[in-house]
Amino acid sequence: MGKIKGVWDLIRLDHGLMLAAAVLIGAVIAQKGIPSDFWKLTLAILTAVFLEISTFALNDYFDYPIDKRNDRTDRPLVRGDISHMTALLVTLIFFPMGIITAFFVNYACFIIALITGLFALSYDIKLKKIKLVSNYYIAYTMAIPFLFGGVAFSPRIPPIIWILSSMAFLSGVGREILKDIMDLKGDKEGEVKSLPLYIGKQKSFIISGIFFISAVSISLIPFIVNIDPSFFRNYFYLISVSIANILFIWITVSITTRKNPRVKLFRTLTLVAMMLGLVAFLIGSLT
16 A cells, blocks of 8 residues: 555656646647547647656655655655655656657647656756756746647647746746745755745745736736637636635735745645636636
C-alpha cells in the first residue's frame, strides 16, 4: 500500500488532470465546441499528462537532498516509499511517450512538446537552483497547455486563449513564490537564492498577492470586452469565474495580513482556485 501511495505522490496526477483540462479547454475554444476528432484530442491530453508525470518524477529525484532538509514528508522519496531508481525509471518511460504522442497530433504540437520537455529536463537538473528563473518556468508550464490545446486544432490561436494563458502564468508565479517561502529553510542551507531570501517573507507574500490579483483582474476582460462572443456579457462565465476570484482574493488578503499564515494550506487552495477558473472558462466556451 505504501508503494502505491508513493507512486501516486510521485506522479502528482492531480496536476496532470488540471493540465489535461487546460488542453481540453484550449481545444474547445479553438474549435468553438467539443472537438470531433476524439483521437487527436486524446493524444494531446496524453502528451500533457505524460510530460507532467516525467517532470515531477525527475524533480523528486534531483530535489531529494533539499526535500530531506525541509522535512518534506509529502515526498515519497523522503518517506522511503519508493526508490530513487523507480523515480528515474518513471521519467525514462513517460518522457519519450509524451514526445511521441505529440508527434501524432501535429508538427506544431510536437515542437511545443519537445521544447517544453527539454525545458523541463533543464529545470530539474539545473534551473531550479536559480529560483527567480525557475518560478517563471513553472508558470510557463501552467500556461502552455491552453496554447497547446488550441494549436492542436487551429493554426490561429484565438485571443481568449492568450488571456487564459496569461492568467495561468500570473497565478502560477504567485503560487511558486509561496512554495519558495515554504522551502526557505532548505533553500538557505542549500545556497539556493530565492525571492524570500532576497527580500524577506512578508514582502514575498505581498508580491505573490500582486500576481494573484493581476490574474483576477485579467479574468474580467472577456466579460467586459468583446474579444470572444462566447464570453462577452456571458453571466454564466462571470458567476463561475467570480467563485475562483473570490477565493484568490481571500488567499491574498490572508497571506498579506496574517502574522503567520499557513503557507502550505493557502498554496493548496490556490490550486483549487485555479481549477475553479478552468471550470469557469469551460462553462464560458460551452454556453
